[in-house]
Amino acid sequence: MNLCVFIIISILLLLTTTTASQLVAGGEEGGDDRNGANMNKCLEKERLALLLFKAPLYDRRGILASWRADNHDCCKWRGVTCSNQTGHVTGLDISHFDLGGEISHTFLNLTCLNHLDLSYNSLLNGTIPRSIGSLTRLRHLGLSDNSFYGTIPPEFGNLTNLQYLNLGSVGRYRVENIEWLSHLSHLEWLRMDGISLAKQNYWVDVILSLRNLSYLSLEGCELSKIIYPYSLFLNSSFSSVESLYLGDNNLTSSMYRWLLPLTSNKLRFLYLSSNMLDGIPKYLGNLCSLETLYFNNNSAVVKFPDFLNNLSGCTSHTLQLLYAIGSQFTESVSDEIQKFSSLKSLDLSHNHLNGSISEKLWELPRLQTLDVSFNNLRVPSTYHLSSLSYLHFIDMRSCKLLGPRFPKWIQTFKRLTRLDISNAGISDTTPLGFWDMWPYQLDYLNLSSNNINGKVPDLLSNFAKYSAIDLSSNNFYGPITNVSSTLLSLNLSKNNFSGGIAFICQIFDGLLFLDLSDNSFIGQLPDCLWHFKRLKVLNLRHNNLFGRLPPSVGSMTELEVLYLSKNNFYGELPLSLKNCTSLKSLNLGANKFSGNVPLWIGENLSGLYVLILKSNNFFGTIPLQLCQLSNLQILDLSMNNLHGIIPSCLGNLTSMVQQEFLQGVEFYKTSVNYSYEIETYVDHAIIQWQGDEREFFSTLKLLKSIDLSSNDLTGNIPYEITNLYDLIALNLSKNKLSGEIPSTIGEMNNLLTLDLSRNSFSGRIPSSMSHMSLLNYLDLSFNNLSGRIPFSTQLQSFNPSRYDGNTGLCGLPLPKNCPVDEKSKVPPPAGKSEGDEEDIDEVQRWFYIGGGMGFATGFWIACGALLLNRHGRHFFCFFYFLFYDSFKD
Structure with missing residues (x-):
């Protein structure tokens, strides 16, 4: 809203203040005196106050579209609540609206406000307005997750009716004096995450004075810096807190002396993650209401049997959820676990557990989910178990000692819906009946990265809606006949599957991830890809697929990764592929595609950061439109039949100039408890690297490479190419390029590999190349270069064969001396006098x-x-x- 409109509304507000006040007064004194025509309309003064409140806000998503001057009933505006009796605005909740801008003080005219929530926006007003303290009717105040800074106003102590106060992550905040909090005697819910309490030595006493407080969150409040007096808590009673969050405070076990008064037999939820605790005290084992304990990411070493012993009082009968992910637990899952008879969920993943898992664990009558992944636990292939009626989730990823036999005890758990025993050292066949033993249907199965073999008879009837299957990196073989129609993710890569891939047509539009790469699938790509409107990743590389790409490939409009390399596809690329505008990585290498490199790749696929068309039959010139791909980090057009010159505009590829890297592709892997687990896909590609083909995985997003080798390109190297300062690899070998190597090539001082071999370059090797201090692969062989090889640590360190076929070259590392060498010593490097230190790179x-x-x-x-x-x-x-x-x- 512009300044003029803001001024007009301000004037109107002043003109209507008296009349509105009289109407309000009349309504309050005589009850609801408004006639029937006005029953559904808010008070004019408050409507104008809301418009003024909106004026300085930046509504990115248009959520406040209903807040308009011509919309007279503000009670129907989004986020606004009014009293049915008086018409007064009683609630203003614009949380999660993604608003920017400043907070106007006009909300003070909303005198009957009892609910104000501005959380989860990007509101900036310097400090939190002190005037909020005058809204004494407030029972709910939420300001969390904004961008304020300063101190919490002590005027908040006037809000004596508050029951809910959320100040978590409001910005860079601290508390100079916490005394005001003790005045909020009705407070039941308090969150102050990220607010420094480092100077508040008596904050526990203040919390204990809040007799109705049941929820307290003080994560990241610098509690470890507080010095607690020895006299503290001598006369204090235990608190009423039921849920307590103290994570991310760098706390050591000395904190337990002041934690004691905050814990009572009312405590049901305790969060101690991201600290430096070396265990827990025995008194926590006597909390007879404790149901949930978080102990994630604690950095001190703890023996897990000792941890269980200290919890084994009456807590062992009430504890239902125990999460200790990424801590430093050692030793085994011992017999003490049997004492925790109420345990429903146990997550000990990413620890240092070793030894065995006690059979007593499997006897816990209520256990539903178990995650001991990424440990060194020994899990026998056989257990003498009775059928457990509740366990439905098992994750034993990377428990290396699970194998080598397939764990047959898994078949005991008839209610399993999620199973992950990937990378567990199994070398065996799947047990008889494994694929049809799931009466409750699996929604997640991961057997990947083992050495499991056998046929897969059916991936249809035993999988639930929106399920995920990962059988990759095994030795499964044979055809796939049936799959579930509602799969979310399917990964069959790196096996020996064969037959056609018509089964993918059984899957409909919920699929997000499909990887059939590195198998022996054969046949054409079926024309049913219009099913996959939500697909993010399609990888069919390294199979025996053939034929033309079907037109339906263009229906995958959300596709970000398309890998079809190392097959036998042929023909021109279908025009419909230009509709896949979300593509980030396109690898069609090692096929038999032909025709011109399409112009629409540069015009429509603007998000590409990987484009690999190598080893095909493309002809014609390199289209100028490729220069529009500003995100491009890898361009590989090698081993085709391209001719003409190298476009000078390739020097404008922005991403190869800037030191920035794109992130991987994210997609939802599988549903967990009715929400989705996010997976990041690691791109991989085979790149010509230093004379050999190399497959890059994690490093691919760091690589910046241009490969135009093995074509029929002519002309000079455009000097604009040398503007690509962040390029790591440049390969122009095996073409018909001529002229001199650009004198500015030495400015590409981030190059690790440079191959200009087997062309017709002439003249001298530019002296600027002596400054390419990171170069560790160079091939200039079989050109017409002449003169002295410039002196530098790199250029003299390469094998002489890298200069072969240039009869006019002389100087080290070649055995041929230059004429001046026979009469005097080798001259100093270009740009240096004899008194300068050697031109040796700092790293070397x-x-x-x-x-x-x-x-x-x-x-x-x-x-x-x-x-x-x-x-x-x-x-x-x-x-x-x-x-x-x-x-x-």
């Missing part, structure tokens, strides 16, 4: 210095040097993940 220097102390020491010293400079951080990350991928392979 640290390698040399560290070399005297051993390779490992030198490596880490060099890493330190990398991390200290802007470019170094980029390459440290890249090399780290490169080595990670190597070990992964």
